[in-house]
Structures are given as C-alpha cells and as structure tokens.
Amino acid sequence: MKRVLVTGADGSIGRAAAIGLYADGYDVTGLSLRYDHVSTADRPLVGDARSPDDVAAALDGVDAVLHLAAIPHPSLGTPEEVFENNVAATFNVLSQAGQRGIDRVVIASSINAFGVPMNVNPVVPAYYPLDEDVRADISDAYSLSKSVDEQSARMAWRRWGTNVIALRFPLVKSRKDLLRFAAKAESDPSIMAREGWAYLDLRDGVAAIIAALESSVTGAHVVGLAADDVLIDRPTDELLREYAPTVPVRRPVAGRDALVDTSRARDLLGFSPRYSIHNDDHTVSAITS
Known part of the structure; x- marks a missing residue:
C-alpha cells in the first residue's frame, strides 16, 4: 500500500x-x-x-481509501440533505473502490x-x-446515515x-479544543x-485510522473508539449516579474510566488510545509504557 485517497480531505480529521x-x-x-486550508496531500483534488x-478520477493509482466526506451533524442541512449526501457519498466510494x-x-462512522x-x-x-x-434507537437523519453506511460496508x-x-x-x-469543549460541558x-x-484526541484519531488502513483483518467490521477516560473531570460512577441512574453498568468503573468498550479496536487493529485531556497530554498507560 503506497497511495491513499482521503475524502473530506479539508475537514479537521482529514487534514x-x-x-x-x-x-x-x-x-x-x-x-x-x-x-480552505493548505493541504499536505501531494495530489489535492476538488x-x-x-x-x-x-471519485473515479481520485481513485487513479490508489491502493487504499479513507472516506471521511460527510455532512457531520443533523443541524447542517435538512434531514433529506444530510441523509442523501452521506449515504450516497459512502456508497459511491465503496462501490467504485470495490469494482476497481x-x-x-x-x-468514518x-x-x-x-x-x-x-x-x-x-x-x-x-x-x-x-x-x-x-x-439502536434512531430518530435523526445523521445517525441513520451512519447506520446505513455501516450496512453499506x-x-x-x-x-x-x-x-x-x-x-x-x-x-x-485537538487537545486545545477538547479542553475548551470540556469546560462548557x-x-x-x-x-x-x-x-x-x-x-478522542485528534492524534489518537489519526493513529486509529492508520492502524485500520494497515490492518490485515478481513471482512467488514464496526470498531468503536474513545479515550480511556471520560471528558468530564469527575469520577465516572458519580456521573452515572447523577445523570444516568437507570442505565445498567456491565462492569465496575473506577476513577474516570471510559464508558465505551474499545476492546475490538485493541483486538482487531492493535490500537489503544494514548492521549487524555486529564493528564498532561498522555494517559497513565502511555507514560509508563
């Protein structure tokens, strides 16, 4: 694998x-x-x-594809626009890549x-x-589009x-933007x-992408991602008691433990997050490794 096509290349994750x-x-x-930004792609296409x-022109000479192009929130278009844009783009990219x-x-789910x-x-x-x-319990076009994208995969x-x-x-x-968002949350x-x-820290997002591109796993797989801790600077069990008291918790939590199971990312991709906004750029596991 030498050349990768990145769709949505001017988005924050794409860049x-x-x-x-x-x-x-x-x-x-x-x-x-x-x-709207300078691209590091050696072949940037509009x-x-x-x-x-x-897409056919963009796939010329490509060995693998990273598809990020989407309307990323239901508020950024009508339900019809959000759903049709996201589903059509994903199916077009997948079908053309498959036929080639x-x-x-x-x-990106x-x-x-x-x-x-x-x-x-x-x-x-x-x-x-x-x-x-x-x-699943879906009531908006964006979430539905991502569910359909997984089926398209x-x-x-x-x-x-x-x-x-x-x-x-x-x-x-980015860490800076996460800290700003956390302060509001x-x-x-x-x-x-x-x-x-x-x-998820943007640097870990990129690491997960590269791990997925370089993985030898076959088939179609959905992989959940998250940092190893919660965004809010409070104990997880305290947050659960106050804001989700009726939701069953399938395993004990301690400290600021995350509430997303990322074992599939570790098992399939060999990926574990390194960065936390609560610990000077890195999680404890990253510091001690």
Missing part, C-alpha cells in the same frame, strides 16, 4: 490524517469540495464524493450510529460501557470482497450522558 499519512511515508490523494466522475479491486477502505445520543425522545442507552452491538465486503473498517468516532478534536454534564462523555 490531520493527511499529515499523519504523509509522515508515515504514504502518498496522499485528497478529495474535497473546496480547500470534487464531490457523491460524483462518480470525481481496491482491497482496503476505512470509513460515528458513536451516533446507534441513535441514542441525538435522539429527540427521552431514551437512554441499553447499557454501559457502550459497544458496537448496543441496541458489509454489502461491499459481500459483493466485491472489499475489506472495510467503519470507525465509530466520538467527539474528536462541565456546566451541564447531562448533554453528553447518552454518549458516555466519550471523546
């Missing part, structure tokens, strides 16, 4: 991924509707991930794929820690034998209760 891939020795083709012609015999595609965090109804998760099999594997990893990203930002922790106060 960071292009930098990380370049640093690891990969050639990068970028595809974005526009570029185009739409929904367009067969644009490209062996590996990594797509979301912690919202099971629907509860953005649900308009007063629902709660079936249990904590959240895992990839938690029961399975279809691509069955139809073309394309190996697809769908990464369920939580809140992903501290004033009302209930706003993140249904996603288990999950977050």
Whole structure:
C-alpha cells in the first residue's frame, strides 16, 4: 500500500490524517469540495464524493481509501440533505473502490450510529460501557446515515470482497479544543450522558485510522473508539449516579474510566488510545509504557 485517497480531505480529521499519512511515508490523494486550508496531500483534488466522475478520477493509482466526506451533524442541512449526501457519498466510494479491486477502505462512522445520543425522545442507552452491538434507537437523519453506511460496508465486503473498517468516532478534536469543549460541558454534564462523555484526541484519531488502513483483518467490521477516560473531570460512577441512574453498568468503573468498550479496536487493529485531556497530554498507560 503506497497511495491513499482521503475524502473530506479539508475537514479537521482529514487534514490531520493527511499529515499523519504523509509522515508515515504514504502518498496522499485528497478529495474535497473546496480547500480552505493548505493541504499536505501531494495530489489535492476538488470534487464531490457523491460524483462518480470525481471519485473515479481520485481513485487513479490508489491502493487504499479513507472516506471521511460527510455532512457531520443533523443541524447542517435538512434531514433529506444530510441523509442523501452521506449515504450516497459512502456508497459511491465503496462501490467504485470495490469494482476497481481496491482491497482496503476505512470509513468514518460515528458513536451516533446507534441513535441514542441525538435522539429527540427521552431514551437512554441499553447499557454501559457502550459497544458496537448496543441496541439502536434512531430518530435523526445523521445517525441513520451512519447506520446505513455501516450496512453499506458489509454489502461491499459481500459483493466485491472489499475489506472495510467503519470507525465509530466520538467527539474528536485537538487537545486545545477538547479542553475548551470540556469546560462548557462541565456546566451541564447531562448533554453528553447518552454518549458516555466519550471523546478522542485528534492524534489518537489519526493513529486509529492508520492502524485500520494497515490492518490485515478481513471482512467488514464496526470498531468503536474513545479515550480511556471520560471528558468530564469527575469520577465516572458519580456521573452515572447523577445523570444516568437507570442505565445498567456491565462492569465496575473506577476513577474516570471510559464508558465505551474499545476492546475490538485493541483486538482487531492493535490500537489503544494514548492521549487524555486529564493528564498532561498522555494517559497513565502511555507514560509508563
């Protein structure tokens, strides 16, 4: 694997991924509707991930694909726009990559794929820690689009034998932006209760992407991601008692333990998060390793 296509290349994760891939020795083709930032991709292209012609041109000489292009929140378009854009782009990229015999595609799914965090109804998760099999309850177009994207990944594997990893990203930002977001969330922790106060440092997001691209695992897999701790600077069991008292907890929690099960990321991809906003850039495990 030498050249990787990154769709959504001018988004925050896309830009960071292009930098990380370049640093690891990969050639990068970028595809974005526009570029508002300088791109490190050696082949930056302007185009739409929904367009067969644009994606076909972008796939020239590509060995693997990182598909990030999407409308990232239900508030950024009508339900029809959000759903149609995200599902059409993912299916177009997967189908064209599959027909070209490209062996590996990594797509951006979301912690919202099971629907509860953005649900308009007063629902709660079936249990904590959240895992990839938690029961879905979807009431918004964005969450539905991510759920369908995961199904599209399975279809691509069955139809073309394309190996697809769908990464369920939580809140992903730089350390500076995470600290800013955490300060706001501290004033009302209930706003993140249904996603288990999950977050991921952008550097860990890039590391997970590269691990997925370089993985030898076959098939189509959904992989949940999160830091090893919660975003709020309070004990996890205290947060649960106050903001999610009715949700079953399947394993004991201590300190600021995370409420997302990331064992599949470790087992399939060999990935474990390194960074925490609570410990001077690194988690304890990273410092002692």
